[in-house]
Amino acid sequence: MAGTDPIHQFVIYDIFELFTVGGDGTEGTGTTFAFTNSALFMVLTVATIAVFLLLSTSGKKLIPTRAQLTAELLYEFVAGMVRSSAGTAGMKFFPLVFSLFTFIFVANMFGMVPYFFTVTSHIIVTFALSMLVFLTVIIYGFVKNGPKFLKLFVPAGVPGYILPIVTPIEVISFLSRPISLSVRLFGNILAGHITLKVFTGFAVMMIGGLGALGWLGATLPVLMAIALTGLEFLVGAVQAYVFAVLTSMYLNDAIHPSH
């Protein structure tokens, strides 16, 4: 039944072990770090982006080739996004937003290839990405604005006697950002991939159980799976975009803390 198990695609296994931290040197003690299938696909994602961008921008023609045009469009797209949400001052964070966007986008697209592992379907990966954004916002906010950064939690024009109630709410709202950012990306990708697997699993089970009648019945879930595949490509792209837009909006808070 491993073929139709919808969760099986998210299993992480070690490809080779790297090193062990702690423990007393015997087998099975300490924490072993290993190169997993998840790490493999992260490396593949980064390598794909790097190779594509290096190759496509190596010519630097005035009239761009197709690949160069794609790279330029990608740059313009992310640059426009950062400028519109965080202003020109936010452009110093362009490399961060661009890396996040391309990484999530390419990882999601890799996930759509059969037998490939989807990196963003594990919450620890998306949570690490969102904590990167969150800590960047906090550290840069304090470095640039000093204690004025705390104005973020004190809305302007609120009378003093309400502040003890409003400020904790603002703090919780601020702390909930990395959670909602990571859960949204992880949830969309996980749910989409499970749905896809469940529908195609129906087809496999029907053919296995009902024979000739099953082939007839299997057309319905297969049609559904085809439609869902298209939707998943859309969801993968949209979620990468949402992550990048929210990143630049949060960075905007660090640059201009009074809102």
Added chain:
Amino acid sequence: MTSSQDDHGQPDSARGVTHDLASRIASAKREREREDNRSARDASPEMSGLARGLRIGTEFIAAVLVGAGLGYLIDLGLGTSPWGLLILLLMGFAAGILNVIRVVAEMNAASPAPKGADLGPEAEDEERNEN
């Protein structure tokens, strides 16, 4: 015959053509700018109703979870169980509502209502009342 006509007519008609062309270029530029603005506004993160709903849902749930988690940690640290959890869960609820209000306001700003729609009092009137 044709040459004499050209000598006569060209300055006038050429000026007319240039003028016409300039106004056409100007109107095309205006059109393009409007198109650019519209596409910039259309490119909001909320492309589909599903994405919109999930966005609002996660914003709300995350705040409640963070509030409850903080309250639980405070209880563990100070031994004030169950008051920290209770109070911070409710605060998380309030923060979730705040998040939802912010997201919806942002979505409304990204796609303004069509002209002539009844939107209630103007924004400036509301501001004046608050002050």
